Amino acid sequence: MAAVYRVLQVGCRLPNSVPVRYMGKHYNPKFKWLRQKKELYPELKKTRTGEEEYKLKLKRFGIEPFFTTTDIPIYMGSTDGVIDEYKPPKGDGKFSLLPSKIIETVKDTKDKSKELMHKRKIKTVDKTFEASSFPLLAQDIYIKAHEALARNDLEELGRYATAKLINQMVFNLERKTIRWKFIESLDPPKIVRVRTGSLLDKTNIFGQITVRFHTKQMLAIYDRFGRLMFGSEVLAKDVLEYIVYEKHLVNVYGLWRMHRKIIPEWQPKHEIPKRTVVLPERMSEDDIVTDETDYQFLDELEEKQNA
Numbered sequence: 669m670a671a672v673y674r675v676l677q678v679g680c681r682l683p684n685s686v687p688v689r690y691m692g693k694h695y696n697p698k699f700k701w702l703r704q705k706k707e708l709y710p711e712l713k714k715t716r717t718g719e720e721e722y723k724l725k726l727k728r729f730g731i732e733p734f735f736t737t738t739d740i741p742i743y744m745g746s747t748d749g750v751i752d753e754y755k756p757p758k759g760d761g762k763f764s765l766l767p768s769k770i771i772e773t774v775k776d777t778k779d780k781s782k783e784l785m786h787k788r789k790i791k792t793v794d795k796t797f798e799a800s801s802f803p804l805l806a807q808d809i810y811i812k813a814h815e816a817l818a819r820n821d822l823e824e825l826g827r828y829a830t831a832k833l834i835n836q837m838v839f840n841l842e843r844k845t846i847r848w849k850f851i852e853s854l855d856p857p858k859i860v861r862v863r864t865g866s867l868l869d870k871t872n873i874f875g876q877i878t879v880r881f882h883t884k885q886m887l888a889i890y891d892r893f894g895r896l897m898f899g900s901e902v903l904a905k906d907v908l909e910y911i912v913y914e915k916h917l918v919n920v921y922g923l924w925r926m927h928r929k930i931i932p933e934w935q936p937k938h939e940i941p942k943r944t945v946v947l948p949e950r951m952s953e954d955d956i957v958t959d960e961t962d963y964q965f966l967d968e969l970e971e972k973q974n975a
Contacts, residue, residue, distance in 0.1 A: 803857035855882035
């Protein structure tokens with residue numbers, strides 16, 4: 669009897685049991701398609717809103733609309749170069765017996781007609797632009813930018829210089845101290861060139877104005893040890909510079925900022941600051957630099973290394 673019960677238990681199933689694959693499945697597969705039709709779906713047309721209504725709703729609550737996209741935004745705050753670069757005349761900034769009217773050439777008169785055309789184009793886009801007051805504005809930007817550089821305030825420097833010029837101004841100034849002071853203007857600042865150009869689109873207009881500065885300044889650069897590398901805090905020098913200012917005209921929040929410095933070919937090169945060196949051998953406490961003789965020892969050691 670036990671053997672028969674074991675056979676029935678293994679080979680047979682109970683009459684009231686239904687084999688199912690999943691426990692959550694209905695025990696009776698009959699009328700499955702009827703139960704499927706019996707399901708009720710909500711009317712989403714009443715609850716859903718259109719794209720414009722959705723934007724208005726977010727705007728009412730002060731929430732910025734969120735859109736998923738794979739596009740990467742590109743910010744063009746400045747151009748890469750100078751539009752029609754100005755070439756300073758040779759001997760500019762030096763005393764001459766000839767008046768300035770005789771020195772001007774026919775090419776300068778042609779440039780004046782171009783400048784008038786570009787000034788009108790800037791005026792049509794930027795209603796607040798005035799060519800007569802721009803040189804003083806450019807000088808104020810020039811002074812504030814160099815004062816921010818001396819304080820190593822890059823955030824404030826970004827208001828007065830473009831990103832490309834900031835990289836050039838800050839280059840190789842790590843662990844150095846700058847002392848800069850504007851003393852006076854030998855000649856009033858003067859606009860020498862006005863140009864406009866577009867980038868990627870005709871409506872994306874940039875304006876560039878080149879200003880001539882002839883000033884007296886004081887500059888001194890100290891290394892990380894506090895030793896003077898370049899310039900002097902006592903002796904002031906006359907500086908002749910041509911600075912290009914740029915503004916994104918179509919940008920409502922655009923500002924006039926320094927974009928580049930034009931260096932003439934005929935201008936003499938500046939002296940290269942002396943570099944500090946690391947001694948190849950360890951120095952004892954007695955060899956620490958304290959006197960002028962120790963400075964002479966460092967100079968002799970540097971000459972031997974260069975030789």
